[in-house]
Amino acid sequence: MFITAYDLQKNDFNPADTYEIDPALLLQIGEPYNCTVDKSNISGIYTISRNIKDTEYDRCLQFLTETGYSSADCKHSHISQRKKRSPYLQCNAYEGIKLEIKATTEGFSKLLWEVPATMMENSKYVYIEICQNTRSSETNEVHTQVRSKLNIYELSGAIDTSVSMTAGLQPRLRLYPSLFDFQFTNPYIWYGPEFDGANGVIPIKVEGFDASLQLYAEDGKACARLYIKKTFSNWQNVFYYSWVGFYKSSQDKNDDYSTYQYANRFTKIDNYITHNYDIYQYNSSLAIAPGVQIRFLLDKKYGKVLAQTTPWEGVEAMTILSSDCGTPGQSLQPKISSNVPVYFYGPEYNDVGLQLYTEDGKACARLYIKKTFTDWKDTFYYSWVGFYTSSQDKHADYYTYNYAVKFEKMETGNENYDIYQYKSKLAIAPGVQIRLLKDKSTDYVFVTTGPWKND
Structure with a gap:
């Protein structure tokens, strides 16, 4: 989740004034018991009374009012309410928690997880559910079915399950601090990414x-x-x-x-x-x-x-x-190569190429944009190229990056493509890789190059 400065006249927002919201703040709004907002001198500690009948909007309004905003500033529309997937406390997995679903060799789901030691120590019961989310196209409702429930005793691991790989699968970590919580109260639930069926890969052009x-x-x-x-x-x-x-x-x-x-x-x-x-x-x-x-x-x-x-x-x-x-x-x-462009295609895009090359001992990137793709800067406004020291690095573990629209256009292109390039500070070495990602989420990768090889 992000907070941004929105320009109504341009119907757009300013990336320079866009900031990611810490999940801890969302937890405080959702369950405002003795909310410690900030330990600096700017803000203090607020104790907000909780009525079990309060809606999320009521608690959010109360939180904003206590932190200095007037009720006139807190606007909300009740016309379009998103259906909740469950009545329990919800939040996405944050840094330190890993919840993933991969495929086994037989087509079933492999669950991978990592849980911080402090979280395990403070929870008496810990288990992960593999849920199946399905959506109604008419009502926009989301129906969830629990496909498997696995008790977790280790901080990290991987388990092959009997759940077949299909779109809508989602791992959810459930934490109960005590036996009383397990029997009588709602758990804390941490959501992993939902599997989209195509594994996050866009169609390839014929x-x-x-x-x-x-x-x-x-x-x-x-x-x-x-x-x-x-x-x-x-x-x-x-x-x-x-x-x-x-x-x-x-x-x-x-x-x-x-x-x-x-x-x-x-x-x-x-x-x-x-x-x-x-x-x-x-x-x-x-x-x-x-x-x-x-x-x-x-x-x-x-x-x-x-x-x-x-x-x-x-x-x-x-x-x-x-x-x-x-x-x-x-x-x-297939040919593994480090010095030729890797092209990708899709219904919403013209063909685009990404190339890893070296200059002055540094890892560099080129973008090949087809000349007929005239609005590519609008389409790739938030897209960026990440530089990685290894192909095994997670998408968020880049060494450095640069936005695609900030690449420098080369004067010499070719008949069909304009060429843009960027020189990074990463030393070229075997295993170095670059990836073109759609936006800030790091979940959607358009294309990756092969790991660099010394020929």
């Missing part, structure tokens, strides 16, 4: 056509989506012999697929709201697992691969040279 390909998981199986632009009305004739192959590994040859389906036999999905694209999907029998990949092949021959997804989680990013796609007889084995 080269030469107004179509994109996406790998996602449903009920523990590898599934494929095709995004077909509505103006591509004759796509079924064009793709009459085209097919999507499912592969256990990105190292598998094109004819070594686990299963496949013809593109024109995909099922159209009507419950997705898209203005420019129709969506078709197919559920395979292949278990979703690290390394699984899907590829779009133009015809019955095995040489014309027009799109292939990045391997499913846990496999280092592979680079497929765009010039290799569609070359008859060419072997399309």
